[in-house]
Amino acid sequence: MIQRFSFGSMIPTDTVVRPLPVQAGPVPFLQGDAACWRYALAPGDVVYGLGETTRGINKRGWHYASHCSDDPSHTEDKQSLYGAHNFFVVSGEKTFGVFLDYGGRVEYDIGYTDTDLLTVAPAEPDYDLYILTGSSAADICAQLRALVGRSYIPPKWAFGFGQSRWGYKTEADVRAVAKGYRENDLPLDMIYMDIDYMDGFADFTVDAERFPDLAGLAAEMKQQGIRLVPIIDAGIKQKADDPTCREGLEKGYFCKKADGEPFVGAVWPGKAYFADFLRPEVRRWFGHKYKVLRDQGIEGFWNDMNEPAIFYSEEGLAQAFEKLDQLKGKNLDLYDYFSMKDAVLGLSNSAADYASFYHEVNGQPVRHDRIHNLYGYNMTRAAGEAFDELRPGKRTLMFSRASCIGAHRYGGIWLGDNCAWWSHLLQNIRQIPGVQMCGFLFTGADLGGFGCDTTPDLVLRWTEFGIFTPLMRNHAALGTRDQELYRFDKQLPALRNMLELRYALLPYIYSEYMKAALHDGLYMRPLAFDYPADAAARQVEDQLLVGESIMVAPVYTQNATGRYVYLPEPMKLLRLRSVEDYDEEILPAGHHYVPCALDEVLLFIRPGHIVPVGKPAQSVDALDAAAPLTLWSYLPDGSGEYLLYTDDGETTDYDRPEHWQTLRVDAQ
Numbered sequence: 001m002i003q004r005f006s007f008g009s010m011i012p013t014d015t016v017v018r019p020l021p022v023q024a025g026p027v028p029f030l031q032g033d034a035a036c037w038r039y040a041l042a043p044g045d046v047v048y049g050l051g052e053t054t055r056g057i058n059k060r061g062w063h064y065a066s067h068c069s070d071d072p073s074h075t076e077d078k079q080s081l082y083g084a085h086n087f088f089v090v091s092g093e094k095t096f097g098v099f100l101d102y103g104g105r106v107e108y109d110i111g112y113t114d115t116d117l118l119t120v121a122p123a124e125p126d127y128d129l130y131i132l133t134g135s136s137a138a139d140i141c142a143q144l145r146a147l148v149g150r151s152y153i154p155p156k157w158a159f160g161f162g163q164s165r166w167g168y169k170t171e172a173d174v175r176a177v178a179k180g181y182r183e184n185d186l187p188l189d190m191i192y193m194d195i196d197y198m199d200g201f202a203d204f205t206v207d208a209e210r211f212p213d214l215a216g217l218a219a220e221m222k223q224q225g226i227r228l229v230p231i232i233d234a235g236i237k238q239k240a241d242d243p244t245c246r247e248g249l250e251k252g253y254f255c256k257k258a259d260g261e262p263f264v265g266a267v268w269p270g271k272a273y274f275a276d277f278l279r280p281e282v283r284r285w286f287g288h289k290y291k292v293l294r295d296q297g298i299e300g301f302w303n304d305m306n307e308p309a310i311f312y313s314e315e316g317l318a319q320a321f322e323k324l325d326q327l328k329g330k331n332l333d334l335y336d337y338f339s340m341k342d343a344v345l346g347l348s349n350s351a352a353d354y355a356s357f358y359h360e361v362n363g364q365p366v367r368h369d370r371i372h373n374l375y376g377y378n379m380t381r382a383a384g385e386a387f388d389e390l391r392p393g394k395r396t397l398m399f400s401r402a403s404c405i406g407a408h409r410y411g412g413i414w415l416g417d418n419c420a421w422w423s424h425l426l427q428n429i430r431q432i433p434g435v436q437m438c439g440f441l442f443t444g445a446d447l448g449g450f451g452c453d454t455t456p457d458l459v460l461r462w463t464e465f466g467i468f469t470p471l472m473r474n475h476a477a478l479g480t481r482d483q484e485l486y487r488f489d490k491q492l493p494a495l496r497n498m499l500e501l502r503y504a505l506l507p508y509i510y511s512e513y514m515k516a517a518l519h520d521g522l523y524m525r526p527l528a529f530d531y532p533a534d535a536a537a538r539q540v541e542d543q544l545l546v547g548e549s550i551m552v553a554p555v556y557t558q559n560a561t562g563r564y565v566y567l568p569e570p571m572k573l574l575r576l577r578s579v580e581d582y583d584e585e586i587l588p589a590g591h592h593y594v595p596c597a598l599d600e601v602l603l604f605i606r607p608g609h610i611v612p613v614g615k616p617a618q619s620v621d622a623l624d625a626a627a628p629l630t631l632w633s634y635l636p637d638g639s640g641e642y643l644l645y646t647d648d649g650e651t652t653d654y655d656r657p658e659h660w661q662t663l664r665v666d667a668q
């Protein structure tokens, strides 16, 4: 059951697609009022959700903020990352979900100030509050999705492996990556193009010298089963002869300052404008710009910097220089020195800048900071809405950095600028359930780590986890150690085996993803979602369920050759070195130390379940759909069934009964 309560005058978010009647109070479960809600947590209560945040699967013990932030340092002390996901489930003495439909900042104190008190404080008392109840946490998540709409489904090839790096500067660089993969028999479906393909970092342009023939390159790559996936940035370069800039100015499509002049903030291209994506006509205009690249054979995109990230504004920069002038020549004491640093470091993504420009909502100006969290969502929506017009009935790959709930209908998200740290592999495992709960099924982190120099063992261990995430992409920052899988000679056979395992598992991964998307389920989720009465399962922070049949327990510790695993019920363990080379063993319920060498991955099959396995290939397009499937299974009574989903992987005609097929194993 979902109850809707409405407070103040809400700025529309278009997040809810199935409007419900507003109820009169009182609000169940929560005490307080629209300024701040409180809930007394019982000792055993677990709090799940809040999407893309730091810390545990259980969010208890910290404070968080919904405020889309471009922060490349994902340390434990952070309150917010790129997404603003206002949904959580309290599970325990009472089990219920809370969803805030609101585009401004929200502060969550989940047992931070007082271990047993949860508070929710939106910046303004103008929003809709939804209280969800159901038979389980999973059921509550399903109800949320019925309210906010079906999750985005990418083309099937997007479930292949992708290689990315900030620093592929030329066509030759891209070809070298393709060659590195193909020559080493490493499956690959995507090469991502970071900002260097653009002409001066201007959206929808291509540098004519470094990428003289993008259409030709895209066609050449596609012959090898590889798609090019370029980045699109939120800031639009200020440049008189750039068509996006010119049209945006002519039509008045950019966010404006109080004096009506377009707001200017600097990002990659230097000074830039910010399209007012909250206006439908602006979304339509910007979304149709993707056609410039589509027409050159591009079938997928990633949207970056759409919190929006702002390095500095003209006003902010002027103030910073004023400060520096005051300090110039002075004998700087501690306070002067830090105020100098703050003047410069505080320029980026500043609250003052976010409060200095306006959107237009139903013809009325709305200050940006009041709807800050809707910006990235609406950039991705602009693309998604336009793709539906440009290619009706066809899917396009799209994922974004910033998001809030609502954006899950138009694209996936990747988890931003993590570091090549073992602690960030663990963080990746813990972030996935939260974002899945908020509808972002197509998700994954930069495998191997984005910032900092990686190590071969970290790349391998992270790839072993990445096999199971819907978005499987290796990405690294400019200036870091080379991280393409073919760079690691010693680990190459194991890395190849792991990629092949991913491709062999695609019949399962794709079926389970589609079940989650079409039936409002969770493709990856905490153990306790399926074993709510199991006190030990409720504590597990480093194992996940993947689809209906699999539990994973990744190794995320350097030099570890195994780990402790908790089994809520007996399971069959496959210790896989490759799709053909593995040991299997039935383990009883309980705690186990399970060896897992660096070149092995642990896959647990739940009792009564089946995992359909195909033959690997170099790309998703090259998979042999007619080849017989192998069924991995753990069937204590000898028989079982698996519901397999298959379709053409590119049209949006999902709901046909012929896509479903029951595979049966009989005791005989």
Ligand code: MIG
Pocket (backbone or CB within 6 Å): 165, 166, 194, 195, 231, 304, 305, 401, 416, 417, 475, 476, 477
């Ligand atoms: O400020 O385009 O998160 O994936 O490589 C950095 C360059 C801008 C941030 C993205 C990252 C990307 C990088 N971008």
